[in-house]
Amino acid sequence: MPRESVMRFLRLGLFPHIFCAGCGHGIALHAIIRAFDSLGYDPKDIMVVSGIGCSSRISGYINANTLHTTHGRALAFATGVKLAKPSLKVVAVMGDGDCAAIGGNHFIHAARRNIDITAIVLNNYIYGMTGGQASPTTPHGAKGSTAPYGFIERQFDLCNLAGAAGAVYVARATVFHIPQMEKFVKKALEKKGFSFVEIVSICPTQFGRRNRLRSPVDMMNWLKDNSVPVSKAKEMSQEDLEGKIVIGEFIDKEMIEYTELYRELCKAALREGASEC
């Protein structure tokens, strides 16, 4: 059971949740609200925005300001909310297809602007809700309902993508590495600017059963056995890293944030406007 102080972040009226037995998303949800709790956030100051998919139902379960939007658009809606109410702590929770396929454009541009939003992707390597279709993060060779012969495309590395696009904090954890996941979410929430945490989740229902990882335990063992800390990964060859999940922090840097820049712009516009009059 979650600790008492964490429960205030849940809309218990909406339970039971829609997640399948063995889904990893509940573990991630718990880590996110534990992070809120241990940082002492007030639910009325938190804004959770999501897109479409299993992961995106998380916004409904969190007892804060919540916005469940259209497929892929969480960050675009979140950008509007954050600019209109910069005092809100804005978190976007997305899935892998949601963020990296249909929402890919919003993802790279939110990162490029360095707007103060924490983006969390629950990456289960598959479109779960719609029935196990391959996603941009499906591993090469893995099977999905639209990849019955194995997925021939290359897998997207979302942390590399976020970093290249300009995110100021980038980290990856898995739902097996629970304390680390919570730590990264906390650091991302406290970071000023666009922060990104990829949480590798498990979907035994849609991914596991097509890929010889039928039970949740199989999938958890798979996460445990295939995860490599970023420090160790640096000493490994590209070949040895094939099929591994590199976990840890990739980027942690300081850079001026977008809504602050916008406030400066307004001041300049007012000065200019006044001098014109």
Added chain:
Amino acid sequence: MGKVAFWQGNRAIAMGAIAAGIRFYAGYPITPSSEIAEILSGELPKVGGIFIQMEDEIGSMAAAVGASLAGLKSMTATSGPGFSLKQENIGFAIMAEVPVVIVDVQRGGPSTGTPTKPLQGDFMQARWGTHGGFPLIVLSPSTVRECYDLTIEATNLAERFRSPVIILSDEVIGHMRERIEIPDDSEINLIERKRPTVSPENYLPYRADPEDDIPPMAAYGDGYRFHVTGLVHDELGLPTNDPKEIEALNLRLIRKFEKGKDLLAKYSTFAVDDAQVLVVAFGCVARSAMGAIREARKMGYKVGLFRPIILWPFPDEPLMRMASNVKTVIVPEMNPGLMVREVERAVRGKCEVHSLIRLDTEIITPSQIIEKIREVA
């Protein structure tokens, strides 16, 4: 009287937005609407408002809806291809009942079509473009002054009905310069969305007031915690699969416009009292129709103009009343014949209906309309 200026329609829309209290604009460059974004990128920061150029049209619509939910009156502008892309989140704004203004400065289509030339092909897309078939409000300016006034009215209607409101302009109106008397702020009446009167603990975000079927709207970050979703939802805003609750919401999304229909009948007429022939036209074509009617009157034809200003909901009742007194209706329009279908439906066989279409992206001229009048009068 206010200041006098010589503005193009797109500037009047941008300045009308400032006067209307629009304080958030998200957009993406597209001809022939880009001046609206360019002007607002300069004007909004001066009034503490927000301008953002988003990565695409879909994101612009999403950001505008997000900002409205956080309490700001918001707007976006586009043209045909971008309007198609915005339809997804216009549907979200219908379902989640978010006030937002969308300007579509029409160009020729389909696809890239004729970016710098006008047609009126989005008449149906404005109403039916997003999936589901639920109602929203569409206004159509014919003059530069009307661009200003209708932007204020669109913003007011969006706030009043908690709905997306579309301003369906066109390339002619958008780029045409005209003398405009800008009204003083004191002459402008602004409407604000209804705010909740209950405490945050007792707030049900989708419990509508029975008299108008519109729920009071809190803003994110004002202490009211609530959930907003594009899924069908109950009064708490939480997803539901209960057929009774689904039907209740779906019917209310239609009924709120029926209850407010007196605010949604807006049209103008010219020389209709003794008219035997009625010209029904909107947007830039209505200007040619005015010229045609003046000339035809001199030639002895009893002709009048009916110009819908609120295009959707379509003015069925006034048009039907007028159709009972005329022999013939002519519908000139620069599209494959879209509004004529609505006119035929509205007049219910009370008179003849003739279509006049032009698709070469040159504006329909008064002489073309006069020719049609002579043919059918």
